[in-house]
Amino acid sequence: MPLAPLPPSALRLSCDADALPFASTAELAPLDEPLGQDRAVEAIRFAIGMQNHGYNLFALGPKGTGKMSLISQFLADAARDRPTPGDWVYVHNFDDSARPRALCLPPGRADSFRKRMDRLVEDLAVALPAAFEGEDFRTRVKAVETAHGRHQEEVIKIMREKAEEHSFLLVRTDGGLTFAPAKDGEALTPEVYNALPETTREEMTAHMKALQKDLEDSLKDVPKWEKERREAMKAVLRDVARGAAEHLIEEIRWEYSQIPAVVSHLNRILDHVVDNVGEFLGSEAEDEEGSPADKQKAKAHAVAQARKRLKVNPLTTNGTNQGAPVVVEDNPTQPNLIGRVEHLVRFGALTTDFTLVKAGALHRANGGFLVLEARRLLLSPFAYEDLKRVLRAGQVKIEAPGQTHGVMTTVTLEPEPVPLDVKVILLGDAETYYLLSEGDPEFRELFKVAADFDTHMQRNDNAVLSLARLLAGLVTREALRPLDRTGIARLVERAARLAEDSGKLTAHMGSLTDLVREADYFAAQDGSERIEGSHVTAAVVAEERRDGRVRDMMLEEIVEGTIRVETEGEVVGQINGLAVYHFGRIGFGRPSRITCAARVGRGEVVDIEREVDLSGPLHSKGVLILSSFLATRFAVDGPLSLSASLVFEQSYGEIDGDSASSTELYALLSALGEVPIRQNLAVTGSVDQFGNVQPIGGVNEKVEGFFDVCQAKGLTGDQGVLIPRTNVRHLMLRQDVVDACAAGRFHVYAVHTVDQGIRLLTGLEPGERGRDGHFPKGSLNDRVAKRLDAFARRANREYGERTGRRTKV
Known part of the structure; x- marks a missing residue:
């Protein structure tokens, strides 16, 4: 019974507009739930609800399936129900300036704390100089000088009286205190002294040495007195500085009394100001060498640095958040993820301090959710490895890119790590997910939940x-x-x-x-x-x-005959195959002429595409299946003695896929049986070893591709396409193709087996092997079997002529 073409209703399942229960979308309530992603929704809810370590989420699926919008919706809902995390700030570490301290404040307090400390710096800049310029400070300094100068004055007074008893005067010189001979209260001139008798001069020298020794013995405690004076002066400075600073700091301490870390830091600031008041006044820079202008610059810089140590660097501020933060990082480089330490150039050298520590996306998302695109993360050097490090450790430690791996060795700050509580969501395709799952053992430990978005x-x-x-x-x-x-x-x-x-x-x-x-x-x-x-x-x-320029250009070349595709007549060993081409966003079908030549050989079906390395593995597999089909059907009692070659004519690129294997088999059977094939039909479908036609992809594009060629050359009413029966459910053809089929100007046939297809292509019954081992006379299989027998006899004859031996066939 001839195979009937598919009815128009099977070619396109139309949607009946009149059956829709609304006139327009204006009547409908917008859908606020995801569509067709039940499995992914369950995974997202599970990942958000799991608070245990490692239950981060990888959302896999192609772009356009709504991953980002769906996840954003769920994260927004979950974030509202979570507490708002605290603010984090960095402050100077007075014990080790290279390791800034991290302080946690209640939500929204970071900015106010920064402003309060800025005001403290301004207040100290006024209060400290005023305190040291006041009358009280001068009085206390004078008292210290007076008290600690009394010992030395008393010694000098005693030594002066003793010197006068021996006719000497105690005088001050550039070298210090010394004794000079005197008479009537006046020091002797050198002329007078030299005029004295030698014995008198010797006696005076001896007395002078004795007095000098007594003076030195009396003044041996001067360094001790000087140290006591300096300590007393420091105590005065500290007392004055404390008096000027303590009440200012006490106001802030009272404001933040409920935050022990801040109170401790403020206490440390007070001690630092008291102990290093000279830095805040710039007095220490006055001892440096250089011109007055250089000294002034050094003083200004020293004062600025001293004041900067009291400032606050807000790392994160969550005062405006209602619940947990949701951060989407579009550029997940390593510094953008874990933060960075910036540097300034000063006098040709790079300098930095705690105020140049910048937050990363992990800091901003701390206490909430961080969304990253997997591909961009993997393409950023060190970003993926450092993200895993942070998630494993449960804290964000800011390091230079590559520092963990020993690539970067530049000495810089080491800010105190910030404890981390974040849920990371990676967005990517399925290939990336499976590659990470197979290639990285740590990945599955850190991303235990996959949300697989359906297509x-x-x-x-x-x-x-x-x-x-x-x-x-x-x-x-x-x-x-x-x-x-x-x-x-x-x-x-x-x-x-x-x-x-x-x-x-x-x-x-x-x-x-x-x-x-x-x-x-x-x-x-x-x-x-x-x-x-x-x-x-x-x-x-x-x-x-x-997007159809290339498609139209190829169609034009087929119509003009540049690319040969026949749509009429019958030819032995030639058939129209169908392939799908993809250029950018568009995919379209294009027929290709597949030819086969058969001759005596050693049972080989040669794939010319494979011989020249233009055949992919799937196409090569399909050709090998053809050899198995021939052997199973026609070489039950002996070997095949043929050599057949298959080729895609005018093909200049790589061919892959097995969707043309049934097409190639039809061409092979036609060549072996010397039976012509209708050129007004095109074929697609893969085949197994037993002749069953199997489904393929791109069936709509393939049917439409041959239709466009036939329409351009002129529809005759007997043209059409053979597709696998299992592909009928995939048909959603263009309306013009369906209309042409409905009018009988084009046809689509669905086949289960190669025998159905060859019957339609050649008009011959394929025939089944009888009990006697032969096919019905005149059938296609009979013709193929007889041709193969002839090949075998000829091969046997040629073998006998060469060796003198023959095998019975």
Whole structure:
């Protein structure tokens, strides 16, 4: 019985606009729930709810499936129910300036604390100089000088009286105190002294040495007295500084009395100000060498540095947050993730301090959620490894890129780590997820939950209504025109086409939302108040035209004969195969001429594409299956004695996939049986060893590709395409193709087996092997078997002529 073409109803499952329970999306309540992602929703809720270590989330699926919008919705809801985390600030570490301290403050207190400490610096800049310029300070300094100068004055007085008793005077010189001979209270001149008798001079020298020794013995405690004076002076300085600073700091200490870490830091500031008041006054810089201008600059810099140590560097501020933070880091470099220490150039050298410590995304997301794109994370040097380090440690330690791995050795600050409590969500495709799962043992320990976003959903009334409600929300948010029922119907059909399954709809919402926006443009051009089905169709056609230059160019070359594709007549060993080409966003079918030549040989089916390294592994596998099919059907009692070659004519690139294996088998059977094949039919489908035709991908594009060629050359009414029966459910052909089939100008046939296909292609019955081991006379299989027998006899004859031996055939 001849195989009948598929009816038009099987070629496209249309959506009946009149059956939709609404006139337009303006009547529908927008859908605020995810569509077609039940499995992913369960995973997201589980990951958010799990507080144990390592239950971070990897959301996998192609772009456009709504990963980001869905996760953002769930994170926003979860964040509102969580407490707002505290603020973190960095302050100077007075014990080790290279390791700034991290302080945690209540939410929203970081900025106020910074401003309060800035005001403290300003107040100290006024209070300290005023305190040291006051009368009280001068009086206390004078008292110290007086008290500690009394010992030395008493010694000098005694020594002066003793010297006078021996006719000497105690005088001050540049070298210190010394004794000089005197008479009548006046020091002797050198002339007078030299005129004295020698004996008198010797006696005077001896007395003078004795006096000098007594003076030195009396003044041996001067260093001790000087030290006591300095200590007393320091005590005065400390007391004055404490008096000037303590009441200022006490006000802040009272404000932050409930935060022990801040109170401790303020106490440390007070001690530092008291102990190093000279830095705040700039007096220590006055002893440096250089010009007055240089000394002034050094003094100003010293004072600025001293004041900077009292300031506060807010790392994170959560005062404006209502709940936990949700941070999306678009550029997840290592510094952007874990923070960085910036540097300034001063006198040709890089300098830094705690005020140049900058927060990373992990700091900002601390206590909440951090969303990252996996591919960008992996492409950023050191970012992925340092993210894992931070998650393992449970704290954010700021390090230079590569420092963990010993790549960077520059000496810089080591800020105190900040405790971390964050849920990380990675967005990526399935390939990235599985590569990380297989290649990185730590990945599964840190990202224990996978949200696998589906690309399809079942097509039913509920799904169609939900899709309409989802699009209703889109047009409302973006102020687009509402879709009427015909527009929704066309979108449903387009969703089924994108899903490549008439019984399903695509879950790639990005494609559908873009289509709605483009259809709105055409509705505006048409002056329509609603988006109708014709506008959706116009948007689809416009997109295909924009991206269809290569497709149209190839079609033109086929029509002109540059690329040879026959659509009429019959030829032995030649058949029209179908392939799908992808250029950018568009995919289209293009027929290719596949030819086969058969001759006597040693049972080889040669794939010419493979011989020249233009065949992928799947295509090579399909050709090997052909050899197995021939051996199973025609070489039950002996070896095959043939050599056949298969090739895609005018193909100049790599060919892969097994969707042409049934096509190649038809060409091979035609060449062996010397039976011509109809050129008005094109074929697609893979085949197994037993001749069963199996499904392939891109069936819609392949059918439409041959239709376009036939239409361009002229439809004859007997042209068509053979597809696997199992691909019928995937048909969502263009309306013009369906209309041509309905009018009998084109046909689509669905086959289960190679025998069904060869019968349609050649008009011959394939025939089944009888009990006697032979096929029915005149059948296609009989012709192939006889040809193979002839090959075997010829091979045996040639073998006998060479060796003198023959094998009975």
